[in-house]
Every structure is written in C-alpha cells, then in structure tokens.
Amino acid sequence: MIRIVIAGPRGRMGREAVALVQRTDHFELAAVIDRRYDGQNLAEIDGFSGVDAPIYTDAARCFAEVKPDVLIDLTTPEAGKRHAELALRHGVRPVVGTTGFTPDEIERLTELAEEKELGAIIAPNFAVGAVLMMKFARMAAKYFTDVEIIELHHDQKLDAPSGTALKTAQLIAEVRPEKKQGHPDEKETLAGARGAAYAGIPIHSVRLPGLVAHQEVMFGGDGQTLTIRHDSFDRRSFMSGVKLAVETVMHLHTLVYGLEQILD
Ligand SMILES: NC(=O)c1ccc[n+]([C@@H]2O[C@H](COP(=O)([O-])OP(=O)(O)OC[C@H]3O[C@@H](n4cnc5c(N)ncnc54)[C@H](O)[C@@H]3O)[C@@H](O)[C@H]2O)c1
Numbered sequence: 001m002i003r004i005v006i007a008g009p010r011g012r013m014g015r016e017a018v019a020l021v022q023r024t025d026h027f028e029l030a031a032v033i034d035r036r037y038d039g040q041n042l043a044e045i046d047g048f049s050g051v052d053a054p055i056y057t058d059a060a061r062c063f064a065e066v067k068p069d070v071l072i073d074l075t076t077p078e079a080g081k082r083h084a085e086l087a088l089r090h091g092v093r094p095v096v097g098t099t100g101f102t103p104d105e106i107e108r109l110t111e112l113a114e115e116k117e118l119g120a121i122i123a124p125n126f127a128v129g130a131v132l133m134m135k136f137a138r139m140a141a142k143y144f145t146d147v148e149i150i151e152l153h154h155d156q157k158l159d160a161p162s163g164t165a166l167k168t169a170q171l172i173a174e175v176r177p178e179k180k181q182g183h184p185d186e187k188e189t190l191a192g193a194r195g196a197a198y199a200g201i202p203i204h205s206v207r208l209p210g211l212v213a214h215q216e217v218m219f220g221g222d223g224q225t226l227t228i229r230h231d232s233f234d235r236r237s238f239m240s241g242v243k244l245a246v247e248t249v250m251h252l253h254t255l256v257y258g259l260e261q262i263l264d
Pocket residue numbers: 007008009010011012013014033034035074075076077079096097098099100123124125126127238
C-alpha cells in the first residue's frame with residue numbers, strides 16, 4: 001500500500017488524481033493539501049462525497065503528522081516548489097506534475113533529493129503520447145536541425161512556455177548543435193513574432209478556451225517538413241503516467257525529470 005498526499009485536490013488535475021487514488025487498490029489517500037478548509041475532511045466538500053481524507057493548509061504540518069510515502073503536487077509553480085522541498089525535508093517522495101519550474105529550481109531539488117537519498121519525479125507531461133512525441137522529436141532532430149515548437153493550451157494556464165515545450169526543446173538540444181534559425185538578417189517588426197527561444201529553438205505558445213493540452217514539433221529540411229503532434233483532449237490522459245510515477249518513485253533514490261526517463 002502506498003500512502004499518498006495530494007496537493008491541489010480541487011483543481012482540474014487534482015480531481016482526476018483523487019479519483020485515480022480512489023480506484024487503485026494499492027494506493028491510499030492519506031490526506032490532501034488545500035488553500036482552504038483546514039481541519040475539515042474532503043468528504044465534506046462538494047463533489048467529494050465518500051472520499052475520506054483530512055485537509056491541511058499547512059504542508060509541513062501535514063507531512064509531519066501524516067507521514068505519507070508520496071506527495072502528488074498539482075498546484076501552481078510557487079506552491080509546487082515549496083511543497084516539493086518540504087516533502088523532501090520530511091522524507092516524503094514528491095511526484096510533481098506542476099509546471100513552471102526553472103532549470104535552477106529543478107537543480108536545487110535534485111541536490112536536495114540526493115542529499116536525502118530520496119526518490120522524486122518532476123514530469124512536465126504525464127500523458128504517454130506526449131512522452132513519445134518528445135522522444136520522437138529527439139530522434140528526428142538528429143536528421144532535421146531546423147525545428148520550431150508550437151504548444152497550445154487552455155487559457156487558464158499560468159506558465160508559458162509549457163513545461164512540455166521546454167522539456168522537448170531540452171531533449172532536442174541534447175542532440176542538435178545550437179544554431180540560429182531563419183534568415184540571418186530577419187527582424188521582428190512586431191515584438192515576439194518569432195516566439196521565445198531555447199538554445200535557438202523557437203517556441204510559440206497559444207492560449208485559447210476550448211483547448212486542453214496540445215503540441216506540434218515541426219521540422220523542416222530540403223523540400224520536406226515533418227510534424228509530430230500530440231493532443232490531450234481530456235485530463236484522464238495524464239492518469240496512467242501519474243500512477244506509473246507514484247509506483248516508480250518508491251524505488252528511486254534521486255530526482256528524475258521527465259517521464260521519458262522511466263518509460264520503457
Ligand atoms: N504534468 C502534467 O501532465 C500536467 C497535466 C496538466 C496540468 N499540469 C500542471 O498541473 C498544475 C495544475 O493544473 P490544473 O489545470 O489542475 O490547475 P487548477 O488551477 O485547476 O488547479 C490548481 C489547484 O491548486 C490549488 N492550489 C494553489 N495553491 C495552492 C497551495 N498553496 N496549496 C494547496 N493547493 C493550492 C488551487 O486551489 C487549485 O485547486 C499546473 O501547473 C499545470 O501546468 C501538469
């Protein structure tokens with residue numbers, strides 16, 4: 001049995017994660033961390049009838065009193081960083097789906113996980129199809145060095161570019177020498193027209209109601225293009241990855257950034 005605390009249980013992803021834990025025989029929902037309702041039980045909150053879990057607003061007190069095995073964090077960049085650090089300091093393994101962490105912040109959490117000899121997983125995207133898209137993009141970048149990333153998300157998203165787009169660019173940059181793309185003399189007549197850039201790879205972020213999570217990685221070569229696209233139409237698409245991450249983190253002693261590191 002893996003005892004789990006979920007941070008952000010009332011959010012779009014948190015609700016799916018609560019349902020995942022409820023339907024998984026070897027998972028137990030030990031408590032939740034919320035911004036509100038301290039001292040109440042989740043079962044008292046609309047939409048969670050029958051889900052027995054104490055609510056804490058203080059993450060440190062939650063970890064100290066409940067002593068869970070794993071934290072699943074699905075909150076905001078600020079809260080996610082604080083929760084992941086507190087979890088490690090209390091001997092709890094974080095599985096972080098929250099995006100918007102900088103490379104320096106991931107590095108600091110990696111050092112802390114190593115110091116504590118504890119497993120941790122930060123996964124910008126739990127959808128298996130998205131992980132494959134990233135792996136395929138890394139493969140293609142060996143043959144096509146000109147590439148642009150277009151990520152498309154719902155308009156309630158706080159961070160841009162998406163964690164998935166950044167991770168994709170990092171994976172591509174591992175095999176592609178940094179280069180400036182487009183015409184050497186190109187000029188933006190409207191700032192931002194060519195998007196953001198990671199290691200010279202343009203990233204374009206679209207935010208629209210109606211979208212969930214989507215990305216195209218578009219490669220160009222002599223007389224041809226190759227487009228690798230993934231679409232999440234429903235947040236259930238992320239849950240098999242969350243389950244895999246929770247099971248895997250129990251056997252790790254270091255921080256893993258990206259589900260592609262643990263997917264066979
Ligand atoms: N890794 C993935 O596959 C994946 C998939 C979808 C979303 N995400 C990320 O997950 C995060 C959540 O996404 P969402 O769509 O569920 O957002 P959401 O806004 O629907 O939910 C976030 C929840 O976090 C709660 N929260 C905020 N601060 C908190 C705090 N200090 N303590 C406890 N709870 C707090 C909010 O009350 C809210 O209920 C985002 O960072 C998003 O980018 C990741």
